[in-house]
Amino acid sequence: MDLQRTTSISSFKQETFLIEECVRKSYTQNSCEKVFCQPWQRCVKGSCRCKLPYQCPKNGTIVCTADRRAFRTYCQLKSYECQRKMSKFMHRGNCDRQETFRVVLDPENATSEGTVKVELAHSQRAFICGEEWGMQEANVACRELNFPEGADHIETIDTDNVSQPLECIKATCRGIETSLAECAISRLNQSNAKLAKVVCHTPPKECSFREFHCVNRKCIPLDKTCDGINDCGDLSDEVCCKACRSGSYHCKSDVCIPNKYLCNNERDCLTGEDESHQLCNGRLQDNEKGTEQAEESMDEERRNIKKSLPQLYCGVANRTVTRRKRILGGNTAEKDEFPWQIAIRGERERVSCGGVYIGGCWVLTAAHCVRASRTHVYKIFTGMLNSITLNEGIETFDLKRVIIHEKYNSKTYQNDIALLEMKPKDLGRCSPPNSVPVCIPWSQHMFKSGQQCKVSGWGFDEAFTRQYALKWGYIYLMENCSAIYRHRYFEGMECAGTHDGSVDSCKGDSGGPLVCFDSDNVGYLWGIVSWGENCGEKGHPGVYTKVANYFDWIGYHTGMSLITRYNL
Numbered sequence: 001m002d003l004q005r006t007t008s009i010s011s012f013k014q015e016t017f018l019i020e021e022c023v024r025k026s027y028t029q030n031s032c033e034k035v036f037c038q039p040w041q042r043c044v045k046g047s048c049r050c051k052l053p054y055q056c057p058k059n060g061t062i063v064c065t066a067d068r069r070a071f072r073t074y075c076q077l078k079s080y081e082c083q084r085k086m087s088k089f090m091h092r093g094n095c096d097r098q099e100t101f102r103v104v105l106d107p108e109n110a111t112s113e114g115t116v117k118v119e120l121a122h123s124q125r126a127f128i129c130g131e132e133w134g135m136q137e138a139n140v141a142c143r144e145l146n147f148p149e150g151a152d153h154i155e156t157i158d159t160d161n162v163s164q165p166l167e168c169i170k171a172t173c174r175g176i177e178t179s180l181a182e183c184a185i186s187r188l189n190q191s192n193a194k195l196a197k198v199v200c201h202t203p204p205k206e207c208s209f210r211e212f213h214c215v216n217r218k219c220i221p222l223d224k225t226c227d228g229i230n231d232c233g234d235l236s237d238e239v240c241c242k243a244c245r246s247g248s249y250h251c252k253s254d255v256c257i258p259n260k261y262l263c264n265n266e267r268d269c270l271t272g273e274d275e276s277h278q279l280c281n282g283r284l285q286d287n288e289k290g291t292e293q294a295e296e297s298m299d300e301e302r303r304n305i306k307k308s309l310p311q312l313y314c315g316v317a318n319r320t321v322t323r324r325k326r327i328l329g330g331n332t333a334e335k336d337e338f339p340w341q342i343a344i345r346g347e348r349e350r351v352s353c354g355g356v357y358i359g360g361c362w363v364l365t366a367a368h369c370v371r372a373s374r375t376h377v378y379k380i381f382t383g384m385l386n387s388i389t390l391n392e393g394i395e396t397f398d399l400k401r402v403i404i405h406e407k408y409n410s411k412t413y414q415n416d417i418a419l420l421e422m423k424p425k426d427l428g429r430c431s432p433p434n435s436v437p438v439c440i441p442w443s444q445h446m447f448k449s450g451q452q453c454k455v456s457g458w459g460f461d462e463a464f465t466r467q468y469a470l471k472w473g474y475i476y477l478m479e480n481c482s483a484i485y486r487h488r489y490f491e492g493m494e495c496a497g498t499h500d501g502s503v504d505s506c507k508g509d510s511g512g513p514l515v516c517f518d519s520d521n522v523g524y525l526w527g528i529v530s531w532g533e534n535c536g537e538k539g540h541p542g543v544y545t546k547v548a549n550y551f552d553w554i555g556y557h558t559g560m561s562l563i564t565r566y567n568l
């Protein structure tokens with residue numbers, strides 16, 4: 001680890017907002033385990049990579065670059081910029097319009113600092129007003145001036161000696177733009193205007209102990225972390241926060257977003273809590289109405305592009321019944337409540353394990369439930385509620401292939417995960433009726449300890465007798481699994497249960513789903529039932545295979561497009 005980052009970590013003791021072990025992982029705006037990628041990017045192995053222009057949606061407005069070249073859509077231009085790491089955008093619309101919008105510093109011989117001016121058409125110039133001038137805007141201006149890390153700091157300058165009102169330009173940026181022209185721009189006439197000044201980042205610099213070391217090697221004051229403002233410019237000051245300062249909102253993934261992003265119809269938190277009904281009901285959807293500016297900002301164009309990207313249909317149960325908590329200590333499932341639940345029948349005529357439908361012809365289960373040499377013996381049941389009375393709508397499938405995780409260890413239960421490929425029915429398709437695939441979590445940070453989730457299966461109940469009706473129960477994710485199970489706990493496992501052990505999975509539930517829900521009630525397969533010390537014992541929760549750890553492994557076998565929910 002480099003020395004500069006270590007010094008700033010040691011000063012966290014007086015800083016209560018940052019999570020130290022998270023900071024060490026150097027997350028930025030390009031870490032899709034923490035935030036969504038831009039619509040001109042896609043997530044590959046945890047980081048946002050630039051899309052190619054042809055991977056952009058076709059519809060959108062034409063845009064013109066600084067060198068007067070037209071791009072068919074904003075997304076195409078941004079993917080071009082993204083690849084070449086340069087700023088190009090000039091204005092929306094084609095390049096016939098003799099319109100210019102370019103940042104310059106004043107005085108003109110200034111290299112990295114000065115007051116900020118904008119060059120408009122016919123070599124006209126206007127100042128940027130300092131009133132609303134913030135680090136997000138300054139970062140964008142510096143980026144446009146070819147300082148890729150953005151600004152070191154900002155100042156404002158009084159102009160009280162000006163007699164007549166000064167026309168100046170106000171810019172409001174999201175902080176991810178590469179040129180100021182992409183921000184929301186308005187003209188102001190101010191009598192005692194303040195002017196914006198900026199010092200752009202020029203390396204090298206060492207951070208003091210009261211500063212946070214951004215991943216892009218800039219230094220910012222520690223009290224500017226976790227406030228929803230992207231001071232670093234790469235967002236690294238906002239993505240490892242156990243709490244957020246006033247004016248900002250704490251996502252479950254420990255990211256701080258500005259309050260103005262709440263209920264604006266764009267999902268900023270991975271699991272959507274910034275747009276939840278609970279939070280937004282009765283609130284005015286402020287970004288919906290009322291903002292009738294002359295021209296849409298490019299931020300709106302970005303949101304429209306984002307909306308036009310296809311999304312995977314998964315995790316939606318047609319019925320959700322919530323009854324009092326009473327598998328083991330659970331409730332009986334009803335039709336359409338667990339449309340991803342699969343039953344696996346082994347050699348003998350009974351349900352030997354659970355499984356989970358994830359789309360296409362694919363089912364996930366525990367590795368300890370199956371053996372590759374027995375592929376032809378297994379039968380897969382979809383739509384099953386009762387394994388004796390055999391309800392209507394059950395479909396059976398044979399298996400084509402069993403893929404056991406190559407690092408599965410049958411003694412320690414490490415990597416207890418397997419993929420089953422069903423034999424397609426007529427027309428070569430699987431799509432079982434009465435089934436809906438569950439969503440696969442792509443990030444470890446989507447749910448954390450304390451989260452209430454549902455486990456389901458045909459395993460033993462509290463009297464240790466075999467169940468014929470599908471049962472389910474609420475259990476909670478736990479963080480102290482390594483303290484409970486010591487040397488038996490490994491990376492890729494997760495504990496879940498209740499504090500008194502009253503609800504638990506048990507023998508026969510293995511391979512079945514532990515599903516957690518986002519704020520739209522969309523279900524994610526967080527765990528696969530794996531093992532536990534007895535069943536329903538206080539202090540000995542069930543142990544689950546942590547599916548987020550295996551996202552890339554699953555996608556490698558099934559194809560990423562089967563399991564990538566957003567921004568494919």
Ligand code: ARG
Nearest residue numbers: 505507508509510531532542
């Ligand atoms: N290994 C068991 C099975 O094959 C699952 C046990 C889960 N145990 C627990 N206490 N949660 O069915």
